[in-house]
Amino acid sequence: MSLTALIPLLLVQQAPAKTVDWDAEFGVEEEVRDPVTGELPVDPYDQSNTNAGAEPISGDRMAEQFGGQEGIRIIVNRMVDLSIEDPRIAAIFEGHDHVRLRRTLFEQFCYLLAAGCDYTGRDMESSHAGLGIRKPDMNALVENLQRAMRERGVPFGAQNRFLAKLAPMSRSVVTRK
Amino acid sequence: MKAPPLTALLASLTAIASSQAAAQGDETAAPPPPAEYNAKLLLTNGISAVDGASGGGIANWATIAGRQSDRGFGLQAHATFIALPDFAYQSQGVAIGIADRMELSYARQNFDTLDVGAALGIGQGYTLNQDVYGAKLRLAGDLVYGAPHMPQIAVGVQHKRNLDGAITAAVGAAHDTGTDFTFSATKLVLSRSLLLDATMRLTKANQNGLLGFGSVAGGGYSLQFEGAAAYQFSRRLVTGVEFRSKPDNLGLGEDDWFDLFAAYAVTRNLTLTAAYADLGSIATFEDQRGAFLQAQVAF
Numbered sequence: 001m002s003l004t005a006l007i008p009l010l011l012v013q014q015a016p017a018k019t020v021d022w023d024a025e026f027g028v029e030e031e032v033r034d035p036v037t038g039e040l041p042v043d044p045y046d047q048s049n050t051n052a053g054a055e056p057i058s059g060d061r062m063a064e065q066f067g068g069q070e071g072i073r074i075i076v077n078r079m080v081d082l083s084i085e086d087p088r089i090a091a092i093f094e095g096h097d098h099v100r101l102r103r104t105l106f107e108q109f110c111y112l113l114a115a116g117c118d119y120t121g122r123d124m125e126s127s128h129a130g131l132g133i134r135k136p137d138m139n140a141l142v143e144n145l146q147r148a149m150r151e152r153g154v155p156f157g158a159q160n161r162f163l164a165k166l167a168p169m170s171r172s173v174v175t176r177k
Numbered sequence: 178m179k180a181p182p183l184t185a186l187l188a189s190l191t192a193i194a195s196s197q198a199a200a201q202g203d204e205t206a207a208p209p210p211p212a213e214y215n216a217k218l219l220l221t222n223g224i225s226a227v228d229g230a231s232g233g234g235i236a237n238w239a240t241i242a243g244r245q246s247d248r249g250f251g252l253q254a255h256a257t258f259i260a261l262p263d264f265a266y267q268s269q270g271v272a273i274g275i276a277d278r279m280e281l282s283y284a285r286q287n288f289d290t291l292d293v294g295a296a297l298g299i300g301q302g303y304t305l306n307q308d309v310y311g312a313k314l315r316l317a318g319d320l321v322y323g324a325p326h327m328p329q330i331a332v333g334v335q336h337k338r339n340l341d342g343a344i345t346a347a348v349g350a351a352h353d354t355g356t357d358f359t360f361s362a363t364k365l366v367l368s369r370s371l372l373l374d375a376t377m378r379l380t381k382a383n384q385n386g387l388l389g390f391g392s393v394a395g396g397g398y399s400l401q402f403e404g405a406a407a408y409q410f411s412r413r414l415v416t417g418v419e420f421r422s423k424p425d426n427l428g429l430g431e432d433d434w435f436d437l438f439a440a441y442a443v444t445r446n447l448t449l450t451a452a453y454a455d456l457g458s459i460a461t462f463e464d465q466r467g468a469f470l471q472a473q474v475a476f
Binding site: 163 | 216217218246247319321323324325366367368369370409410414455
């Protein structure tokens with residue numbers, strides 16, 4: 001009975017008017033990318049090189065082996081390109097500002113490799129909080145980074161010396177079993 | 178007359194069921210990983226030691242078998258052949274890794290005495306056989322990640338059952354079964370591309386148990402050391418040295434073991450290892466040095 005009554009009710013349901021601005025209705029503020037940097041705004045935080053999660057490598061040999069800032073930028077972009085297409089970990093990057101991600105990762109790598117940058121991103125805990133990253137995800141990212149470094153001809157020993165800087169950050173990055 | 182409501186009911190039930198399924202799917206599980214999913218980095222499951230545990234060729238390491246990480250069941254299987262001047266050793270085994278936490282292993286060792294068998298009067302080509310059942314538990318640490326000076330630490334137990342009790346009794350061993358206990362610490366020192374392992378083993382085994390355990394003359398448990406140092410040339414290639422000290426319960430001049438090895442990850446799931454092994458004196462036959470070859474598949 002009630003089901004039979006339901007059908008006419010469903011039929012008389014009207015689609016909402018097309019003119020309603022639902023963002024305004026629910027108080028959603030549109031995020032506007034910065035016209036200069038192309039990045040979405042973030043909540044303020046204290047900027048410091050200590051946020052990079054490790055001390056820079058001493059000497060300038062490593063920076064050379066990575067091809068300086070230009071080489072590092074290519075490696076970072078390649079790693080991000082591989083990772084956002086990698087079915088194992090692509091979901092982690094969804095809904096994140098890839099413009100900002102590329103910049104802050106570049107700054108972090110450049111700072112750690114002593115290639116003459118300051119890191120202005122957030123610290124490792126807060127930048128990875130809530131991402132639910134597991135160790136296999138970290139391994140997948142490492143593989144993508146290894147591939148990016150390999151393609152740029154970074155010697156394997158230098159690759160490992162850089163990974164040695166990143167590996168201890170797993171304590172802040174890997175938050176889920 | 179009844180048909181429309183029934184159809185509507187079915188439709189709505191289907192809609193509810195599918196929306197619930199979708200909601201549950203969103204909440205509980207990420208989409209299943211693709212088929213090529215290998216949770217561990219290349220080579221970090223180790224190769225398979227002669228006694229079946231994940232490790233090097235002759236030394237047990239703190240690594241856990243299989244290529245799965247903290248949620249999966251990993252599996253590895255190996256076949257090893259060692260060609261020596263007077264003997265031929267062959268073993269095969271399987272190991273499973275549970276959540277990168279626990280490892281259960283089994284290996285069957287076959288030690289062919291070739292001409293020595295005839296010389297000793299036990300028969301040409303007499304083959305000594307042994308089953309090794311192992312369990313290993315990772316207590317702490319991580320091979321690759323975490324604090325640079327904190328190794329992966331594991332304890333293990335290996336129960337060995339020699340299937341040739343008459344021979345082990347004849348050479349003066351007290352038992353044809355024995356249990357080893359191991360404590361291992363292993364770390365990949367990325368900054369130097371070095372893999373380092375140190376393992377302590379409490380054992381009564383003579384020649385790994387192939388000549389029984391202890392001695393009727395009174396040899397019991399002793400603490401032995403085994404270890405490895407290896408250099409990673411690439412993601413796929415690692416070369417190194419291994420050492421394993423052994424007791425001489427039987428007074429046959431049993432020597433420590435050494436090897437120089439190269440392991441190559443041909444694919445994510447296939448690792449080939451070649452080594453030069455120096456197993457010293459075996460059953461009074463000196464200078465048993467030869468080639469160690471292993472094929473390992475891991476998932």
